[in-house]
Amino acid sequence: MLLLPVSGCSTSGISAEELIVTGSTTLLPIAEVSGEMFSQRNEDVKVLVSGLGSSAGIESVAKGSSDIGTSSRDLKDEEASLDLYDTPVAYDAIAVIVNPDNGVDELTSEEVRLIFNGTYENWAELGGDDMRIGLVNRDEASGTREAFYKIVMLETPFDRKAAVLPGTGQVRSVVAEAPGAIGYISLGFVNDEVKMIAVDGVLPSEETVVSGTYPIQRTLHFFTVGEPAGDAARFIEFVLSDEVQLGLVREAGFTPITEGTD
Amino acid sequence: MNKRLANRIALATLYAAAGITVSVLFAVIVYVFINGIGQLSLSFIFTWPHGVNAEGGIWPTIVSTLYVTVLAMLIVTPIAILAAVYLAEYAVQGRLVSTIRFAADSLASVPSIVMGLFGLALFVEALQIGFSMLSAALALSFLMLPIVMRTTEEAIRAVPKYIRWGSYGLGATKWQTVRRTVLPAAMPRIITGIILATGRAVGETAVVIYTMGQAINLPVTPLDSGRPMTVHLYLLAMDGINLPAAYGTALLLMILILVFNLGARYFLRRSSRRM
Amino acid sequence: MTEQPTRDPIEQSVTGQQAENAPPGTHHGELRLMSRSTYIREAALKNLFLLCAFVAVMGVVLIIAFVGWRGWPIFAVEGVGGFLLGREWNPTDAIFGILPLIYGSFLVMAGALVIGTPLAVGTAVFLSEIASPRVRSIVRPAVELLAGIPSVIYGFFGLVILRPLVAQATDGLGFGAVTAWFILAIMIVPTIATLSEDALRSIPNGIREASYAMGATTWQTIYKVLIPAAAVGIIDAIILGMGRAIGETMAVLMVVGNAPVFPESISDPIATLTTQIVMDMPYASGDHRTALFGMAIILFVVSMGLVATVRFLSRFQTRLDGR
Numbered sequence: 001m002l003l004l005p006v007s008g009c010s011t012s013g014i015s016a017e018e019l020i021v022t023g024s025t026t027l028l029p030i031a032e033v034s035g036e037m038f039s040q041r042n043e044d045v046k047v048l049v050s051g052l053g054s055s056a057g058i059e060s061v062a063k064g065s066s067d068i069g070t071s072s073r074d075l076k077d078e079e080a081s082l083d084l085y086d087t088p089v090a091y092d093a094i095a096v097i098v099n100p101d102n103g104v105d106e107l108t109s110e111e112v113r114l115i116f117n118g119t120y121e122n123w124a125e126l127g128g129d130d131m132r133i134g135l136v137n138r139d140e141a142s143g144t145r146e147a148f149y150k151i152v153m154l155e156t157p158f159d160r161k162a163a164v165l166p167g168t169g170q171v172r173s174v175v176a177e178a179p180g181a182i183g184y185i186s187l188g189f190v191n192d193e194v195k196m197i198a199v200d201g202v203l204p205s206e207e208t209v210v211s212g213t214y215p216i217q218r219t220l221h222f223f224t225v226g227e228p229a230g231d232a233a234r235f236i237e238f239v240l241s242d243e244v245q246l247g248l249v250r251e252a253g254f255t256p257i258t259e260g261t262d
Numbered sequence: 263m264n265k266r267l268a269n270r271i272a273l274a275t276l277y278a279a280a281g282i283t284v285s286v287l288f289a290v291i292v293y294v295f296i297n298g299i300g301q302l303s304l305s306f307i308f309t310w311p312h313g314v315n316a317e318g319g320i321w322p323t324i325v326s327t328l329y330v331t332v333l334a335m336l337i338v339t340p341i342a343i344l345a346a347v348y349l350a351e352y353a354v355q356g357r358l359v360s361t362i363r364f365a366a367d368s369l370a371s372v373p374s375i376v377m378g379l380f381g382l383a384l385f386v387e388a389l390q391i392g393f394s395m396l397s398a399a400l401a402l403s404f405l406m407l408p409i410v411m412r413t414t415e416e417a418i419r420a421v422p423k424y425i426r427w428g429s430y431g432l433g434a435t436k437w438q439t440v441r442r443t444v445l446p447a448a449m450p451r452i453i454t455g456i457i458l459a460t461g462r463a464v465g466e467t468a469v470v471i472y473t474m475g476q477a478i479n480l481p482v483t484p485l486d487s488g489r490p491m492t493v494h495l496y497l498l499a500m501d502g503i504n505l506p507a508a509y510g511t512a513l514l515l516m517i518l519i520l521v522f523n524l525g526a527r528y529f530l531r532r533s534s535r536r537m
Numbered sequence: 538m539t540e541q542p543t544r545d546p547i548e549q550s551v552t553g554q555q556a557e558n559a560p561p562g563t564h565h566g567e568l569r570l571m572s573r574s575t576y577i578r579e580a581a582l583k584n585l586f587l588l589c590a591f592v593a594v595m596g597v598v599l600i601i602a603f604v605g606w607r608g609w610p611i612f613a614v615e616g617v618g619g620f621l622l623g624r625e626w627n628p629t630d631a632i633f634g635i636l637p638l639i640y641g642s643f644l645v646m647a648g649a650l651v652i653g654t655p656l657a658v659g660t661a662v663f664l665s666e667i668a669s670p671r672v673r674s675i676v677r678p679a680v681e682l683l684a685g686i687p688s689v690i691y692g693f694f695g696l697v698i699l700r701p702l703v704a705q706a707t708d709g710l711g712f713g714a715v716t717a718w719f720i721l722a723i724m725i726v727p728t729i730a731t732l733s734e735d736a737l738r739s740i741p742n743g744i745r746e747a748s749y750a751m752g753a754t755t756w757q758t759i760y761k762v763l764i765p766a767a768a769v770g771i772i773d774a775i776i777l778g779m780g781r782a783i784g785e786t787m788a789v790l791m792v793v794g795n796a797p798v799f800p801e802s803i804s805d806p807i808a809t810l811t812t813q814i815v816m817d818m819p820y821a822s823g824d825h826r827t828a829l830f831g832m833a834i835i836l837f838v839v840s841m842g843l844v845a846t847v848r849f850l851s852r853f854q855t856r857l858d859g860r
Contacts, residue, residue, distance in 0.1 A: 029314040134710045139795070140629075141820040160627070163712045163794035163806040164816065169502020170696075177701050178710045189503065252314045265754055272756035276667055279659025280676055283730065286723050287683045290694055341589045348586035364848060365594040371777065371840045373784025375811045376604060376833045383603040383830070404596045411593065435575060437582050458685075465687025468786040468811075472818065492689045496787060499693045512690050519685050527678065 023057020023070030026143030029252045069223040084223040091255040093187040093209040093217035097194040104128040106198040118159030135162035136183035186253030298513025322480040326488030333399035346414035370408035374468040381473035393475030396484040406459035413455025417448035461522030467492040608830030626797040633828040642809040646782040649721035657729035665737040684727030692791030695720040707804035712794025714803040725778040736770020769854040780843040786811040
């Protein structure tokens with residue numbers, strides 16, 4: 001998400017209306033790039049996107065300082081009273097990946113947690129070859145790490161001896177090369193250089209994500225006050241279009257929300 | 263052991279040391295060249311990156327790099343040259359001069375990340391210039407200052423005394439002498455120093471990452487933010503999804519550095535011919 | 538500020554071009570004593586130049602002031618000992634001990650020096666004592682160019698080329714001190730080599746000739762005569778190389794693996810002071826951010842200390858030489 005251009009291609013519209021989108025940094029790539037595409041086609045609307053975190057997004061849309069609040073988590077109990085309208089825009093599923101030569105195919109989410117907190121140190125303890133486990137973690141600013149921390153680690157600490165890499169592609173290529181390595185990346189970035197682990201017996205795929213059987217996933221939301229209307233509705237409609245869902249959403253490593261609806 | 267044999271072995275080792283040093287240089291250059299050349303095209307240089315993985319070109323990062331470098335050069339050159347004039351022509355050895363030299367040496371060895379945090383604290387936050395070309399250029403100029411100062415001072419000292427005598431003999435004042443004879447005579451070597459310092463600024467990452475911002479933007483005014491090529495390369499390399507663009511950026515960066523170094527060498531050669 | 542020299546400056550002054558270039562009407566009066574206004578102008582200019590030279594001092598003072606101002610509170614929060622000697626760096630739980638990071642910086646620097654110094658001093662000796670002028674005119678620019686290559690490119694090279702090789706050799710991930718050693722060693726070679734060469738070349742030729750006249754071989758001359766004679770210069774060069782190694786950020790960041798712990802082996806992920814600053818800056822706030830500035834204070838103090846050491850050694854040598 002650090003690779004985004006700030007919408008620097010200025011739109012020619014002089015009195016363009018502003019559509020303010022605030023919230024999750026995880027959703028920043030989708031919101032920003034689709035906002036830019038949207039502005040290019042609808043020169044009367046300028047989409048202004050900022051990533052301040054999900055809570056800030058929910059608060060800001062509820063207060064009316066933004067038109068759309070983006071969030072990588074569901075509403076908390078205390079936020080339920082805000083009466084926000086929820087439009088799910090994508091799934092963020094996280095695949096646990098190992099080297100293709102690793103004999104282990106399947107782990108429980110408990111085992112994954114114990115691997116990442118340093119309890120297991122050798123693949124032999126998990127039915128694999130006698131090989132040291134090489135932990136690859138993401139940096140603390142990463143949304144993927146945040147999700148993994150909540151869903152898998154249940155908010156308990158990671159092993160601090162793990163290598164910390166600030167990018168998905170690096171995690172993937174390190175795991176692809178080092179026989180004992182294990183890491184996690186967004187499902188959309190998995191390629192055949194690495195092997196996905198079936199967690200609790202379920203291999204991640206767009207089907208198992210949409211059906212909700214794959215455990216390590218979360219839904220990404222756009223929140224509006226009441227049902228979206230006007231420019232906000234047009235923008236959300238654009239984000240839900242096949243062009244964004246099958247293009248941008250997949251490029252950003254997420255799973256399209258529209259896949260299972262037909 | 264036979265002293266001749268010992269001599270041979272030792273000399274072979276020294277050859278090897280120099281050989282390793284030079285071959286490492288070539289390995290790095292050749293590696294970047296081979297992997298980057300396929301990526302290089304006019305559209306890579308002149309278009310914007312787009313999409314979530316920064317496909318396309320790197321034009322705004324090139325502009326940001328050149329913008330901040332030129333700005334830093336404009337800030338640092340007059341100050342550094344006049345400072346060097348003071349040290350070489352006016353100063354009397356003493357506590358003041360030795361303080362200035364110690365400060366310049368310290369500045370030259372400040373870790374670049376410290377300079378980056380300093381720029382963030384002073385220019386971006388305290389002076390509220392924000393993430394901008396100006397903040398980055400100011401931070402960079404502190405890094406370039408000692409380099410330009412030192413080379414300029416050496417250049418001025420290398421100007422033969424008799425040139426000054428000629429000027430004084432004609433009745434020129436000290437400043438007239440410096441301005442009209444000493445500085446012109448020293449100019450090629452001064453330019454060499456400026457180019458070398460500028461090359462350093464082009465390749466700098468840690469200083470600019472916290473002073474210029476990281477969002478891709480085409481800077482127009484000095485108060486605009488941007489992302490230089492080095493930061494772009496760092497982010498591409500660490501993200502690891504779009505490596506071809508990383509190689510392309512690395513190659514362009516390398517070419518810029520080579521141009522600066524060869525340029526510096528050209529001016530240096532010209533000056534040694536003249537003297 | 539000054540016009541480009543369009544012709545040989547020597548010729549220019551000797552043939553009297555100088556007078557032609559002077560502002561009209563002034564060159565007659567210059568044979569007289571300086572006029573009052575000229576005197577004032579000259580004095581004002583001198584002070585302006587002094588002011589410019591003082592910008593360097595101002596820079597150091599500003600760095601101390603602003604980095605110090607932002608980082609100092611952490612010493613109050615954690616205590617100097619708690620901060621410097623704390624064995625755990627864990628910002629999530631607000632534990633800010635930087636000993637593992639200091640250890641990481643030291644480990645990385647020490648290994649790089651062990652690998653880089655022989656290479657650099659060897660290259661310096663080669664350049665000053667063995668290479669023909671022709672060979673030297675190729676090798677010396679190459680060494681200088683090595684210094685000009687941006688550290689992100691070294692880091693990138695280390696990440697994509699060196700790291701996988703280390704991974705294969707050690708059965709680990711390839712992130713760790715070893716990888717950083719090799720990358721940093723390359724990066725400090727130019728610093729040490731060029732400064733050492735300068736030290737060697739400043740030895741008067743008579744000393745070499747005396748040694749050869751006694752029947753010494755080139756190697757005997759080098760290690761019994763020249764290296765001892767240039768020792769202080771070479772040590773200075775190594776100290777400055779040390780500074781470069783401790784302060785290097787991007788290249789190290791890309792290959793150490795960024796785990797802020799005491800590593801079990803040299804091929805396990807570690808973090809250094811510089812790398813932890815870059816990793817944490819994007820999300821740090823409050824005491825955490827203050828601690829990062831506190832680490833910058835440490836780095837600055839160390840680098841100034843090294844520069845001061847070099848100055849002290851040089852002064853020491855001048856005194857010895859004078860005797």
